[in-house]
Amino acid sequence: MSLYSSCTSAASSAGSSVSSTTKTSEIDCLLAGAGYRVRSSDLRHVAQRLERLDAAMVNSPAEVSQLASDVVHYNPSDIASWVDSLLSEFNQTASLPSDLPELPELVVGPVLNQTVLAEDAWTDHDAPQHQQLNNQFPVMTAMEEDSGIRLVHVLLTCAESVQRGDLAFAGSLIEDMQSLLARVNTSCGIGKVAGYFIDALSLRIFTPQGVGFGGGVGLDAAYENEVLYHHFYEACPYLKFAHFTANQAILEAFDGHDCVHVVDFNLMHGLQWPALIQALALRPGGPPALRLTGIGPPSPDGRDSLREVGLRLSELARSVNVLFSFRGVAASRLEDVKPWMLQVRPKEAVAVNSIMQLHRLLGSEPSRNSPMEMVLGWIRNLNPKIMTVIEQEANHNQPGFLDRFTEALYYYSTMFDSLEACTLQPEKALAEIYIQREICNVVCCEGSARVERHEPLAKWRVRLGQAGFRPLHLGSNAFKQASMLLTLFSAEGYCVEEKEGCLTLGWHSRPLIAASAWEALALPDANSPATAPGIFVNPHSNPPVNSL
């Protein structure tokens, strides 16, 4: 990859300038401070031997106690020979294989200064040899686990240095992480997730700011995103849970109404709506007349993807005898949608459905007339019967980069963990790419390019409460349905929880997605004193709604 080779050449030129000032036969100064005499050129060798010794000790602790009592050390400050002698003792007593391949370059810890890393640090990584390592002896698993933990440690260190602005150091850590990555299993677990985060960090460090990643830049990205979204829908239950829970709440809210209108903030392929149409068809008393307004990004090259989806949904509705009409609103951002585009009629019951869309409105600075306030304002003015809000249950909108990074690392590790159970290919691979784009956006982007600004349910409660919405409890039907849906998925780790009327779906007691329902509080009259200044005044007043 050109990105890394340019980094390598830049760093090695820095490295060579450093090494020209230090002689290779010099004693390392840091270790000298600790009382050990090691030549700088020997450091790599010593580190390797120490690793090997460590592994041998893990493998046969009995010999260690014997060594401790029997072996006589003559010059322990000369680590190199001390380690060599210990290892030779071990080779005589334990069955450590002596044909161990050369261990790759190590990170001995961020404590060491950069001179250590600069020397010989940019050698080519011998990939096939490293792969062999992972398939060999059980002694390697301890090292793998250790590498995994170290990987996380270095990731966090790198993030912290990015936050400090020390991009040079962060860049050097990227190379170290690449080598560590070669020693863990990258097809699952921490190795896989770490790989994605390392890529994201590299993009952030080595690419100029202002380039958006994963935010759906360009029109083709919208189509790609739809495909990835579809596969994410099929590989794991999060979106199914979102759809079914929202549908149940909407169905209950529409009880008794004959003209209903659903506004979907992100139509995609419209996978949520067949189930609602079918449920409305079967409701006692007969189906209402259903209108659906789907919002989505504009399609490239003249294809009207919104209209195509609308046609399929109409076909379905017609075959089950539900009066249905569809309207598509093409907008690349939610804040570009104006309420008059939705053409809400006076007598109909409105449901607003937002699946992982509201967080995109969170600009970095809260201010009056921010996009969030504006959109929540016009939603409220529509006076919906229900607004269903499904959001990721994570705090990825913190101002500090390290906090955000740490939270994202744990959140997405859990999500990847849950994805392991999926066996469908290519659904699983594409679902991972979908998640990877989110990761990239959270880690690499800033300002308006960062759209994945997830916030936890508690914050949404406060925000929606202040905007004039009242929580509606999701009933036991929704809970039962969600539980049943989960028992149908093969993995046993999913759990549904109910908390103050909201449902969360998580993996092994870490909630990952939260579903809640809201209704608009009655608008205050002109005569009563304003309850909260500024929130209910909508400066973007719409032209009068066409009463057709």
Place this chain on the structure above:
Amino acid sequence: MIMVGHRPRPSPPHEAMQQKKAEDTDQKRPKFFINDHVDILIEILKHLDGPSLCVASCVCRLWCTIARNDSLWEHLCFRHVSSPAPSTVRPVVVALGGYKRLYMVCVRPVLSRLGHSDRVRRRVWTREVVQLSLSLFCVDYYERRLGDASASSLMFLCKPVNV
């Protein structure tokens, strides 16, 4: 209950039956041939489970025709539901692909999954399970209409079986 004809050359059982019957009426021996009593046959087939019904459809042409009748599968789908399904359900299911498909694609895998899960103690169909199955069935129909050749939304239930 199926009697074998005495003709030396092999003939389809049904024809053999007719001939045998014609012979037997002369002798006035009471014979019962199930294929003459299709209503009883249907009642009996209604008690079979899914796999048995599929096997039964391989017995002869008449049984095959009867077993393809969606009402048998409708009965199978709602057998364990406490209260009968409202009349509005049938046209919807028929429009989405029929009861046999509903059984094969949704009901059977859902039942077997719920049966295996230790969260569900009783293997009795409740209204919610029926509704969930119908919803999943509807999503499946829609995905096939979208032109998605794989239509894998229900793959998490099982590999679809072509009967």
